Amino acid sequence: MGEKLLVEGNEAVGYGAIEAGCDCYFGYPITPQNEIIEWFSRELPKKGGVFVQAQSETGAINMVQGAAATGARVIITTSGPGWSLMQEGMSNIATAEVPCVVVVVQRGGPGTGGMRQVQMDYHTTVKCGGHGDYKNIVLAPASVQETYELVQLAFHLADKYRISVVVLSDALVGQMMESLELKKLTFEPLPPKDDWAVTGKSYHADGVKHMSLIVQGVPDSHYPTWLSFVKHLHDKFEEIEEKEARYEAIDVEDADLVIIAFGYMARISKGAIKTARAQGLKVGLIRPITLWPFPKEIINRVAKQGVDFLVVEDNIGQMIDDVRAALYGQCQGQIHLVSILDRASPMDGGLILPRRIVEECQRILAGGNE
């Protein structure tokens, strides 16, 4: 048993990063992730790490790109409006192929929106908000413990594929206190970085200059033609889709209805399933842990049982697009949605309560579709 702490999800980001050997933090204050930037300013220098509060999120993400190009393990954290500002940098990071971890603690939008929990940045993280053809790996924690563990996984996947990995937290998971058991996760060995890291020519084993570029397909760039670079990215994304999809499945074997939900809505759905099962309703849950790559395979497998699906997400319906795409041509049943419009309270602190999800399960399973 590791040491046990009582901490917020936002602080768990810091503990996870330290466990993963994080070298640098760059960021800019924004609610509801201020606990993270404050944590790093306090704790990272003690470990010999680098902390810089940038002049903007645009500045911070470009500092990340520079630092990551040296081979350092780099993390940045933000929320909605700051995440919007970082999209230019995310696109350039995708071309430079420098590994980095971004924690997005979602808040309401569009615009300044609210500062409380939502799941409105599914599209901007999973579909990517910057220009061009690229992908972020997106991990969605549902608890403080899982935030800590997925941050460690994020550093590993970032280095493994030289890609940006987003940990998609939110105001609820981020600001909720839970017990956290510290334990360093172990992963397979990673490829060395010395064949690409930009550290100064005499610090390379081969003594040949290194360049980190946001342009490819020009003379002397790593990829001789532009299309060969696009193909390389395509192959990398295919490999990730094949190998890295992660999910949790509960009670799906005998289910008539399967809820698909991520983050805190999966957690609330678990409560709903208990109630529904007690009432004799055969309801299961698939919780995508990776939002990209989306766990299509398990959803398809369950669809073959002839179930209906209920997507539960705290936005007006974003992940449901990926569920529909995964099930296209595969599903005999219906795909239903419980959305932010089903919240119990109209204020920004409101939530979709388990009771509402159970009601929807009852309605669907009673065959009362319309």
Add this chain to the structure above:
Amino acid sequence: MSQIEKERVWVSGTPKLWRYYALAARQCPGCHSPIVERIICEVIEEMGIEGNVIAVSGIGCSALANFLWDFDSLKVAHGRPVDAATGVKRALHGRPVVFTMQGDGDCIGIGGGALIAAASRAERITVIMANNSVYGQTAGQMAPTTLLGQVTTTTPLGRNPEQQGYPIHAAELVAQIKGTVYSARTAVNTPSNYQRTKKQLKIALQKQIDNLGFTFLEILEACPTLWRMTPVESLQFLENELMAEFPLGEFKNIDEI
């Protein structure tokens, strides 16, 4: 090693770090950018820091040298080299000599906020800003440094202060910021200015190595193609018009903040 890498040649009498290749001449005849790129090589070679130097270029005509320079470099987004250079310098705990090569639009236009912030943090980097008073790579639009009355593709009637305001003086501005230990403006239009530029770049890099603070060098460059002039006319324009608005000199040179 790519085919083009094999075809690189080192031209006798030029800096060894300046590996030119004939296939891809990147700038127009009469452009001053290659002169600046060469000066950078000479200075790095003379200071003996080529193994520990990292260049960061942005987007623009002045930022095409990554492939020519035989030392480590990054190429990042338009306006972002100062931030990326900060990341590089910090992540390597201050060890390498880090400089940016940017145009005026990159440095004081879209990247102006980053420049001021980095100078305020006394970031131990050197920013080299080429000032040719127009956007080059996008073919001649108004820059933050465009002179009053100057015709560009987005000021077809000449820059009018009522509409487009006034040119910005980056070297003087950066000199006002507390974290700056060196700020100067120079040119490469004559042999003496060539030598002055070399000397000032050495001072700036040395102050960075000595961990004193932020250093900045603005270099006036001729752009015959987009000024719609012959190379000789462009030199006259640079001396008579550009230097009148942007005087050469050192605006700050201190050893302690």
